[in-house]
Structures are given as C-alpha cells and as structure tokens.
Amino acid sequence: MVQWQKLFENRERLFWTLHTGGWVGFAIIFYIGSFLHDMRSIWLFVIALNAYAGWLITIPLRYVFRWARQQSIWTMLFTVAISTYLTALLWAVVKNINAWEIYKHGYRPDEWYMYFTNTLNSLIMVVCWSGLYFGIKNFQMLQKEKQNALKASTMAHQAHLKMLRYQLNPHFLFNTLNAISTLILIKENQTAGKMVSRLSDFLRYSLDKDPIKRVELKQEVQALELYLEIEKVRFDERLSVEWEIQQDVLDAAVPSLILQPIIENAIKYAISKMENGGEIKILAKRFGNDLLLEVSDNGPGADIVDGRLQRASGQGVGLTNIRERLHSLYGDDFSFVVSHNHPNGVKVSIRIPFEVGEDAKQN
Missing domain, CATH: 3.30.565.10 (Histidine kinase-like ATPase, C-terminal domain)
Structure with missing residues (x-):
C-alpha cells in the first residue's frame, strides 16, 4: 500500500509507469484480437515494434500538452487537436512501413498516399492516450486541491484547539x-x-x-x-x-x-x-x-x-x-x-x- 502511495506521489515515475504499461497493454490486446489472423512469431514482432513506435512517438505529446495547459482555452484546444492528429499520422506511417518491410518482405505501394492509410485507427489510439493524460492530470489537480483544503482545515482545527486550551x-x-x-x-x-x-x-x-x-x-x-x-x-x-x-x-x-x-x-x-x-x-x-x-x-x-x-x-x-x-x-x-x-x-x-x-x- 505504501509503495503504491509513493508511486502516485512521484509524478515522473507515475507517468512512465502508466505510459509503458498502457502500450504494453495495447500490444497484448492487439495480439489477442488478431490471434486467429496470424499466429506466427513475425506477426508478434510487428505488433511489438508498432507498440514501441507508439510508445516513442507519443512521448513528445507530454511536453506539448504541458505547455498547452498553460495557455488560453482556445490555444490549448487547437494545439491538442493538431499535435494529436500529426502524432497519429506519423504513427500510421511507421506502422505501414513496419508491416510492409517485415511482414510483407519489402512490399511497396504503387501510390504515395497509401503510406497514410489506417490513420483513423491510429488517431483513435492517440486520442485515447491524450484523454487519459488530461484525465489523470485533472484528477491529480483535484487531489492536490483536496489535500490543500484538508491541510488548511487541519491547521485551522489545530489552531482552534490550541486557542481553546490556552484560554486559562x-x-x-x-x-x-x-x-x-x-x-x-x-x-x-x-x-x-x-x-x-x-x-x-x-x-x-x-x-x-x-x-x-x-x-x-x-x-x-x-x-x-x-x-x-x-x-x-x-x-x-x-x-x-x-x-x-x-x-x-x-x-x-x-x-x-x-x-x-x-x-x-x-x-x-x-x-x-x-x-x-x-x-x-x-x-x-x-x-x-x-x-x-x-x-x-x-x-x-x-x-x-x-x-x-x-x-x-x-x-x-x-x-x-x-x-x-x-x-x-x-x-x-x-x-x-x-x-x-x-x-x-x-x-x-x-x-x-x-x-x-x-x-x-x-x-
């Protein structure tokens, strides 16, 4: 219990734990979902590579979102929307290349825009990542406000007790x-x-x-x-x-x-x-x-x-x-x-x- 409490108190450690755990969970769920599609180890390797790419590509979003939270509401929404879409687009390209190079042994599409296919699936995943990020951040803010309010209440309670006690x-x-x-x-x-x-x-x-x-x-x-x-x-x-x-x-x-x-x-x-x-x-x-x-x-x-x-x-x-x-x-x-x-x-x-x-x- 104490170790979990320390984990949640350390925001840096909490981010990396949830970030890594989330992408590992994505890889496991995706593999289970496509188990009947292909059971070969090469397909498992592609899934792991895609999860690692997602893990790597979404890291900059943390710092972009951290900056956006300090801006006005419209600037924040615009920044979040653009950065989320561009990240999803980049991840879709990487996933396509991984599948063509490894799973299809060097396949190349005839049209350049084929590199940007399956962007919707990637966008859904990155939007989920962004939603969880902001959800956890807002939860942490609420918890901090509650702790501050509780601390203030405790200090006031102690001051009141001392005042009562010292009224000789x-x-x-x-x-x-x-x-x-x-x-x-x-x-x-x-x-x-x-x-x-x-x-x-x-x-x-x-x-x-x-x-x-x-x-x-x-x-x-x-x-x-x-x-x-x-x-x-x-x-x-x-x-x-x-x-x-x-x-x-x-x-x-x-x-x-x-x-x-x-x-x-x-x-x-x-x-x-x-x-x-x-x-x-x-x-x-x-x-x-x-x-x-x-x-x-x-x-x-x-x-x-x-x-x-x-x-x-x-x-x-x-x-x-x-x-x-x-x-x-x-x-x-x-x-x-x-x-x-x-x-x-x-x-x-x-x-x-x-x-x-x-x-x-x-x-």
Missing part, C-alpha cells in the same frame, strides 16, 4: 499571585515559596503539553494535584478534596487540563460561597468501553436547564470551552452533562472513549 482563566493567576503577595506581607515566606514553586510547575505543565495530543490520566491527576495545592493555600481548611480514581484507568488518554476549568468553577461558585468551606470530589472509572470523569461539589447548587448552568454571569468560558474541545477531538462520540449533585451541589460528568496512550497517539 486570568482570575486564577490573579488570585494566586494575590495570595502569594499576601503571604509575603505576613512574613509567610516559606509558604509563599512553595506556592510559587507549585504555580511554576503547573504553568510549565499547561504550556508543555500539546493541546492537539492527549495525555495519560495519571499525568492529568498530578497536574490537578498541583492546582488544588495552590488553591488549598488560599482556602486553607475550607477546601476538602476527595479522589476516587480507579487504578485501571490511570493509563487512559484524556485531553490535557480538561478537568481544571470544572474544578475552578466549583471553587469559584461553591467553595468560596460557603462560610465553612466545602468538598470537591473527583472521580474516574471505566464505563463500558468509555472513560467516565466526574467533578462534583456540595455547594449551594445552581439552576440547570437542558444540561447547562444558568447563572447571572452565564456559564463562563470554562464549560463552553470544554464542550468545544471535546467536540473537536471526538466529534459526536462524547457526553458532557451538568446535573444536580445529591443531596446538594453541582456535578459535571464527561464520558469519552476509553483509549490507552498508544491508541490515542495513533488517532
């Missing part, structure tokens, strides 16, 4: 830097130093991971732990986190930082609104042939209509961002559901195909 909420950075500044002011330099280190590690992870590729869930969990450690410095005992990650899904491939905006929403709209703080639960497990990811909180909850949060400030960039990223990566083969958590709070569930790291790379 500036409030997170602002709040973190503000918390670090406060720690420094109250002389908690050691805690501030740890927070800077964790922020640096988290940002390095977010920038190093290619948004187009997926990462193993265990790497995603490590990044979320860094993020939550930063938030725990801000909220202290008010933020509690429960992890429920099945061991057999740690190698599953997931989009990088797909859960971070959901956790950020839970902290912003649930934990920060509760005087005594609250709990965030993060779950990951197999669900048939899929991977189920859930983030839930025990906050005051929110109005949910058709699986979308209804808040005064809207859904924000985070959840809309996630939905678009999932659609870009999985098409319609995913589920993204926002629902009420029981007894209270909000739960966000994501279902995506279960793929291990190597499977995701192949996609």
Whole structure:
C-alpha cells in the first residue's frame, strides 16, 4: 500500500509507469484480437515494434500538452487537436512501413498516399492516450486541491484547539499571585515559596503539553494535584478534596487540563460561597468501553436547564470551552452533562472513549 502511495506521489515515475504499461497493454490486446489472423512469431514482432513506435512517438505529446495547459482555452484546444492528429499520422506511417518491410518482405505501394492509410485507427489510439493524460492530470489537480483544503482545515482545527486550551482563566493567576503577595506581607515566606514553586510547575505543565495530543490520566491527576495545592493555600481548611480514581484507568488518554476549568468553577461558585468551606470530589472509572470523569461539589447548587448552568454571569468560558474541545477531538462520540449533585451541589460528568496512550497517539 505504501509503495503504491509513493508511486502516485512521484509524478515522473507515475507517468512512465502508466505510459509503458498502457502500450504494453495495447500490444497484448492487439495480439489477442488478431490471434486467429496470424499466429506466427513475425506477426508478434510487428505488433511489438508498432507498440514501441507508439510508445516513442507519443512521448513528445507530454511536453506539448504541458505547455498547452498553460495557455488560453482556445490555444490549448487547437494545439491538442493538431499535435494529436500529426502524432497519429506519423504513427500510421511507421506502422505501414513496419508491416510492409517485415511482414510483407519489402512490399511497396504503387501510390504515395497509401503510406497514410489506417490513420483513423491510429488517431483513435492517440486520442485515447491524450484523454487519459488530461484525465489523470485533472484528477491529480483535484487531489492536490483536496489535500490543500484538508491541510488548511487541519491547521485551522489545530489552531482552534490550541486557542481553546490556552484560554486559562486570568482570575486564577490573579488570585494566586494575590495570595502569594499576601503571604509575603505576613512574613509567610516559606509558604509563599512553595506556592510559587507549585504555580511554576503547573504553568510549565499547561504550556508543555500539546493541546492537539492527549495525555495519560495519571499525568492529568498530578497536574490537578498541583492546582488544588495552590488553591488549598488560599482556602486553607475550607477546601476538602476527595479522589476516587480507579487504578485501571490511570493509563487512559484524556485531553490535557480538561478537568481544571470544572474544578475552578466549583471553587469559584461553591467553595468560596460557603462560610465553612466545602468538598470537591473527583472521580474516574471505566464505563463500558468509555472513560467516565466526574467533578462534583456540595455547594449551594445552581439552576440547570437542558444540561447547562444558568447563572447571572452565564456559564463562563470554562464549560463552553470544554464542550468545544471535546467536540473537536471526538466529534459526536462524547457526553458532557451538568446535573444536580445529591443531596446538594453541582456535578459535571464527561464520558469519552476509553483509549490507552498508544491508541490515542495513533488517532
């Protein structure tokens, strides 16, 4: 399969392969068609010689047609018609001479115009050659245009994914830097130093991971732990986190930082609104042939209509961002559901195909 693909990608090699194969095929078909006419080897030799002459005489047409394709439509049509006819005429003369010299042992016609007989048969063959040439050329042009369009679409798709992925909420950075500044002011330099280190590690992870590729869930969990450690410095005992990650899904491939905006929403709209703080639960497990990811909180909850949060400030960039990223990566083969958590709070569930790291790379 790969060898055939290389053949079609190399236009020079493709021309000579099709050109030679076409004339060999002509010789075989012509011989089979005239098998009952003459079975002697001399007739086979004449057919082979005629095919070789056709192979040789039609080569210049390639360069004439290549030039004609760059001209206006009428110039191209005139050039193609004249060159095709003259080539057919020349091939007819060569075929007649071959038949008279070899097959008829030096026969010569009485009239000069006899040399140009059987031109119609030759013309049909050369017209077929010309038609195939232009047909293949047009097909190659269409394929190239499709490849260019596909490449442009892929580049746009990748740019869109990167844009979605790098839309980090500036409030997170602002709040973190503000918390670090406060720690420094109250002389908690050691805690501030740890927070800077964790922020640096988290940002390095977010920038190093290619948004187009997926990462193993265990790497995603490590990044979320860094993020939550930063938030725990801000909220202290008010933020509690429960992890429920099945061991057999740690190698599953997931989009990088797909859960971070959901956790950020839970902290912003649930934990920060509760005087005594609250709990965030993060779950990951197999669900048939899929991977189920859930983030839930025990906050005051929110109005949910058709699986979308209804808040005064809207859904924000985070959840809309996630939905678009999932659609870009999985098409319609995913589920993204926002629902009420029981007894209270909000739960966000994501279902995506279960793929291990190597499977995701192949996609």
